[in-house]
Amino acid sequence: MTATQTNLPIDARRIAEIVKGLARITEPDRPYTRRAFTPLFLEGRAFLEEHFRAAGLDTRIDAAGNLIGRRKGRKPALGTIMLGSHSDTVPEGGRFDGIAGVAAALEVARSLADAGIELDHDLEIVDFLAEEVSIFGVSCVGSRGMAGLIPDGWLSRTHDELTLRQGIVEAGGDPSRLPSLKRSDIKAFLELHIEQGPVLEAERLDIGVVTAISGITRIEIIVEGQADHAGTTPMGRRRDALVAASRLVLEIEKLGFAHAAGEGHFTATVGEFEIEPNAANVVPSRARLLIDARAELRSQMEVFISDIEALAARIAEETGVAITPPKVISDNHPTPGDPWVLATLEAACGRVGARHRLMASGAGHDTAWMGRITKAAMIFIPCRDGRSHAPEEWAENDDIALGAAVLFEAVRRLDGQLQEKT
């Protein structure tokens, strides 16, 4: 079943036009790169704003640098329904991560207009600023800003003599107005995003209705061995930091498998790993590991953190190297999708004939921040081989269009149900 087979007024070609148009706005020698706070990003924004306007939306940049297009409702006092995602990419990223969600949201607005449907609520389409880890080393700048949750000190973060504060100004935002930005008028938020994983494709499903966005906890472990001459130090007299760190990597993977066999989504990855002095003829003296752990269920993450503490102590004892107590660098709790919005999304899937399943998101998303201020939920569409953050990232245009149809249907239902509810 594809969108073009439904009777819904989604125009898949217009979605393709947005995706392709943004794909052309990339660093030419390393596609697809359009990082936030770069001239290319602003070029992409100008392209989007033009299409927002052509769709009859009133556009503005809010204090946090988010591009917003508004379609007035009949009863603006009811508040706003918001749809959107982000248009920035990682370096050498893909054409769909975030972008598919912005294109689908815009298409919902256009389809509503084409069909002559007026909503009671205001409808806003948003392109959040800097969802990906940006040049300032932080992510979800725009959605955090909209939720009033930009941490103290972030605005002073610096990259190449540019502060995040100045970066937001260059994107058209106004950091001085951030303290009063927190939105209370948004009654529901929906985001479409590529799955960035292999599940929907493997199960030949159209839509994942996202029950929760996993919490992300980062844990750093430092292993301190001793630098010795690789040729003269007998095997039995070494305190090799790399050998101890390698044991940690294998045990962390085992823990990851054990927790993943439990109830909710769980992953554990050692993504950063460096040794010192990293010289051919020296026994490694130091290793640093950064664990990225994701859990749908907070209780599971808490068990994992204490598992890691016990593991580090055990490996230190068994190998004779020093291991500093694992340090939790960041620790974001899971965000459950709003149950009522989830039910609406499932009903919308049924209406448009999209085969769907419930699933958790292992990746972080703007929806996690929007969930702090409104009823928020998201849907996934399949992507090829589960790949993302890479040039080969791919989603079928018809899959995006079918997702847009689900959003279209959900928005119509929410527009009515939100009034009954209040």
Place this chain on the structure above:
Amino acid sequence: MTATQTNLPIDARRIAEIVKGLARITEPDRPYTRRAFTPLFLEGRAFLEEHFRAAGLDTRIDAAGNLIGRRKGRKPALGTIMLGSHSDTVPEGGRFDGIAGVAAALEVARSLADAGIELDHDLEIVDFLAEEVSIFGVSCVGSRGMAGLIPDGWLSRTHDELTLRQGIVEAGGDPSRLPSLKRSDIKAFLELHIEQGPVLEAERLDIGVVTAISGITRIEIIVEGQADHAGTTPMGRRRDALVAASRLVLEIEKLGFAHAAGEGHFTATVGEFEIEPNAANVVPSRARLLIDARAELRSQMEVFISDIEALAARIAEETGVAITPPKVISDNHPTPGDPWVLATLEAACGRVGARHRLMASGAGHDTAWMGRITKAAMIFIPCRDGRSHAPEEWAENDDIALGAAVLFEAVRRLDGQLQEKT
């Protein structure tokens, strides 16, 4: 037993003066750094040359940039006995590696003069150029040059727009004369060096008589997994290059232990280890390992190399990641010490009352190259905790002096025995 307790004319204070004098010639903010081809190295050379001259030696720089001080013998036609080591350091190195050997060699020449002893052979004291891995990425430049074994292409190696050829010129050498440098007049070569390992200290011995300098083989392994999103890719669907590489590290260590339990000296170390993309939220796609393996017995190294090939194939099969066939990057065979010179050194130990053992060197040394053109052997003296290539590297001055006494005695014996032998 220390040198000061013997009746030999070694003056330990003069050795200390050389060691301390060179220690003062260091990059002030990262002691002890006096790398070859830097102004500080030439400053150290000037200090040494002054002391060579003050000891009555005729000094010169040979074509390969080695500083040589000569004491004429009564029968120069017999050829030359040479003693020496090197005065360059690694970055943040120590005060004794190489330097102790140059200071001891110079002290032998001075003690012979003090004692009014004339040798039949010419005696030469040498400070080899660039024994440590230099700014050009290569080592043992001077001793290779003296042995006529500088590989093709090395002279064109470049660092910061300086070629090795120019570097040798700046050190006073003459690369155009290198092809005719290979020395045939040297009848014996002796080197004193700190052990750079913990054995002599642990066994409370004065001298290690070095039976062989281990061969050094470097093997590179590349692990190719797949970059996937760390949050969205289920544990069971990954091809994590770091996990596979960690298994390699542990298995390589096991192999190192197994071979070390055999007959000769053996070590295996993964000293260089990097992963890509090394990003917190990405499953590692690539890992590179560089193994440093050292074997006293060539046959053992050959078994190890084939063990590593089998290991890489096995881990690739078990983990599902691709592992390129291990690549031997460099492969230097072991150099046995000259048996006759070794016997002379053992006899000299007995004469001066130095408790000694036979042992192999796990580190490379200039002696390995001198062994290609003459009867060569070396002795080790203890160093604290086996540490070297670090600021805390330490050798007791009396231990250096006792080693110098062994060299003194060995030179006298060689001077007579070499004539009988010819």
